[in-house]
Amino acid sequence: MESGRHVRVTALLVCLAASGIALLSQTVQTQGLGLPTNPTLGGWGGVRLKDTVQNMTGPASAVFLGEKASNFEQIALRENKLGYNAIRASFAPYCSVRYGLSNSSPPDFMGNYTQGELTRAITIAEHFNMWIIVDYHGYADFTNTTLIDCWLGFWFGPSNVTGARGVVGAFMDQYSRIVWEPLNEPNSNSFPVSTTTWCMRNPFPCETNKTAYATIQYQLWLDEDRAAGDTHWVVIQNLCSYGCGLDRPEAYLDYPNVNDTIQRVYESLHTYMYYPNMVEHVAYDSNNNSIYDSGDVPIVGFIFNNTALANDPRLEFVNATNTPSETWGTGKAVIYDADNNGIYDSVDFPVTGTVPVIRTKLKPDPLLRFVDSDMNGVWEGWNNSTADTAARWDYLTMLNETARLGWPVFNTEGGTFCGVSCPYTIPGAGGYSTVSLRYIQDIIDDEGDSLPRMGQLLWAAASWMKTPNAGEFGSLNPGQWGTIITTDTFEIVPIAHTITLTSIEITDATIPAGTKLEVGVTARNMGEVPEAFDVTLDYSNILIGQQTVYNLPVGAVQALFFTWDTSNVQPGGYVLEATSGPARGQNGLSSNTRAISVSVVSNTRKINDAGTGSSLWFAALVLPTASVAVIIAIAAGIVTVLRHRRPVSLLKPRDH
Ligand SMILES: [Ca+2]
Ligand SMILES: [Ca+2]
Ligand SMILES: [Ca+2]
Numbered sequence: 001m002e003s004g005r006h007v008r009v010t011a012l013l014v015c016l017a018a019s020g021i022a023l024l025s026q027t028v029q030t031q032g033l034g035l036p037t038n039p040t041l042g043g044w045g046g047v048r049l050k051d052t053v054q055n056m057t058g059p060a061s062a063v064f065l066g067e068k069a070s071n072f073e074q075i076a077l078r079e080n081k082l083g084y085n086a087i088r089a090s091f092a093p094y095c096s097v098r099y100g101l102s103n104s105s106p107p108d109f110m111g112n113y114t115q116g117e118l119t120r121a122i123t124i125a126e127h128f129n130m131w132i133i134v135d136y137h138g139y140a141d142f143t144n145t146t147l148i149d150c151w152l153g154f155w156f157g158p159s160n161v162t163g164a165r166g167v168v169g170a171f172m173d174q175y176s177r178i179v180w181e182p183l184n185e186p187n188s189n190s191f192p193v194s195t196t197t198w199c200m201r202n203p204f205p206c207e208t209n210k211t212a213y214a215t216i217q218y219q220l221w222l223d224e225d226r227a228a229g230d231t232h233w234v235v236i237q238n239l240c241s242y243g244c245g246l247d248r249p250e251a252y253l254d255y256p257n258v259n260d261t262i263q264r265v266y267e268s269l270h271t272y273m274y275y276p277n278m279v280e281h282v283a284y285d286s287n288n289n290s291i292y293d294s295g296d297v298p299i300v301g302f303i304f305n306n307t308a309l310a311n312d313p314r315l316e317f318v319n320a321t322n323t324p325s326e327t328w329g330t331g332k333a334v335i336y337d338a339d340n341n342g343i344y345d346s347v348d349f350p351v352t353g354t355v356p357v358i359r360t361k362l363k364p365d366p367l368l369r370f371v372d373s374d375m376n377g378v379w380e381g382w383n384n385s386t387a388d389t390a391a392r393w394d395y396l397t398m399l400n401e402t403a404r405l406g407w408p409v410f411n412t413e414g415g416t417f418c419g420v421s422c423p424y425t426i427p428g429a430g431g432y433s434t435v436s437l438r439y440i441q442d443i444i445d446d447e448g449d450s451l452p453r454m455g456q457l458l459w460a461a462a463s464w465m466k467t468p469n470a471g472e473f474g475s476l477n478p479g480q481w482g483t484i485i486t487t488d489t490f491e492i493v494p495i496a497h498t499i500t501l502t503s504i505e506i507t508d509a510t511i512p513a514g515t516k517l518e519v520g521v522t523a524r525n526m527g528e529v530p531e532a533f534d535v536t537l538d539y540s541n542i543l544i545g546q547q548t549v550y551n552l553p554v555g556a557v558q559a560l561f562f563t564w565d566t567s568n569v570q571p572g573g574y575v576l577e578a579t580s581g582p583a584r585g586q587n588g589l590s591s592n593t594r595a596i597s598v599s600v601v602s603n604t605r606k607i608n609d610a611g612t613g614s615s616l617w618f619a620a621l622v623l624p625t626a627s628v629a630v631i632i633a634i635a636a637g638i639v640t641v642l643r644h645r646r647p648v649s650l651l652k653p654r655d656h
Helices: 002-028 071-082 094-098 115-127 145-156 166-171 197-201 203-227 248-254 384-404 434-449 614-622 628-643
Strands: 042-045 086-091 131-136 178-181 233-237 265-268 282-284 297-300 315-318 334-336 349-352 362-364 368-370 455-459 499-506 510-512 516-525 531-539 542-552 557-565 572-580 593-601
Touching (some): 042 071, 071 086, 086 455, 203 233, 248 384, 297 349, 315 368, 499 593, 516 531, 531 557, 542 557
Parallel strands (some): 042 086, 042 455, 086 131, 178 233
Antiparallel strands (some): 282 368, 315 362, 531 542
């Protein structure tokens, strides 16, 4: 008897496994033609995983009961209220830090990754129905094979820091709204290919080799990720995001050209204006020889030794002391006094430093000199039209990417930061200049008007920056540039909680009264987060059994086994109905029921074992014992099965 049961349960397992595999292969399919539809994400970066710790001076947490809200939570809430649907969560580049190649100070400034902190960050994102971009905030992790192996090991394991299956293995079935950002900004200067003799001699054509090198590393990442079964979107970065040798209109050539088996790749360009690249460079010619050399002070831009320096008497500095003998010194703002009246007014151009208030007195210093690149005797700066042109080029770069490589655009950084020498209205990493503000507004407008709309994360909403009055929210603090720009909102979709019963199987369609029937049921988590729920099995509204599933990861299938003891069941036709209790917040319940018909025959009668298959299934529809509700449920089940033939929509209803 025991061995007989074993055989039947094994048969059930095979059936259930087969149905589970069939289902899995459906959901992994992607749309075959054109671009797969992708969520359009908008939000802010800057906040770190380490900012998920309680802020003891914060308000009560809405996410973690009894805690004070972390800065991460407060920023997520603020973003949510402003109509953003995504938040970037950064952490220090483990491998760059480990091998002494991090350019941050301290090297782990962005915070060392912990699984606990990413869990907290995801819990916060889920609470606000947001997407989370998991950002390995590094630059130099493509330096050599040691770094690359370390980097892949960090993401996919085994790793002492991230576990046996790495970050991806630990979280791939924990939350559907993750976007992986494998590397923030690959620094192509760190690539071995960049130091080859040919590349040193041919810097412009060498960009192609650098991009090909970055493509190989990203492809390794993608291949390992997809082989692990992960289906999340992944962001690939243009090399010009960190810095490239191309002119701005050619930046589209530096997008890594990867392949993805499930077509879920975004390409990103970090959208900034770097001030020194757009103006004539300025220096203080300390030894007054009209040549940039030892002892001179660079003020704007990098200047090669022995470069000629020109005079423009309208380069003046903010005269803080009124002392007649005062000269320019490090840290003093410089203004181009266009109307040459010794006063800062609206027609003048800020050159560097924090822009003074209108009517501030200016003073010439003949040693304030510049590199007259176009040899016209006049210092050239930037203005709104410079911003408009740069924004246009960058927008065309994005359009070119999609036209050439086919991936949707999602820029994971962009903002008003324009280098330390930029003339800031408000200084610091969270500050802005009027021209860089104009630029990012242009970018936001272009991305918003584009069809399809392009995704963008702005930089930076974080509490770590030194910008005055940046408070908890950085550039999103009241009065900062994040509150000055105009942007359309992004769709915020409630998290789907959906448990579907995918099959019900029995060992025999006809059984003698008084015997036991094994019933197998499979449930699948079609929602976006792990779920706990009950599954009940009954016949004619009489409970056979109830089982609890305590944690079913996203996309996972759970097989459950019930035994129907027919000792007290009269011979006749019955419908066994399995129901999964609604997951928290589940709205559509049409697919949480499965039914199967079974004949209980008198155990004195001879068993006819030919009665399997569809004829019996449909016979159930006309059985007098079958209630109307059960018939509806079966019909609904058939409709559901048909509906579920459409791939992708199951796991990602948001994708359409
Ligand atoms: Ca000099
Ligand atoms: Ca003036
Ligand atoms: Ca000039």
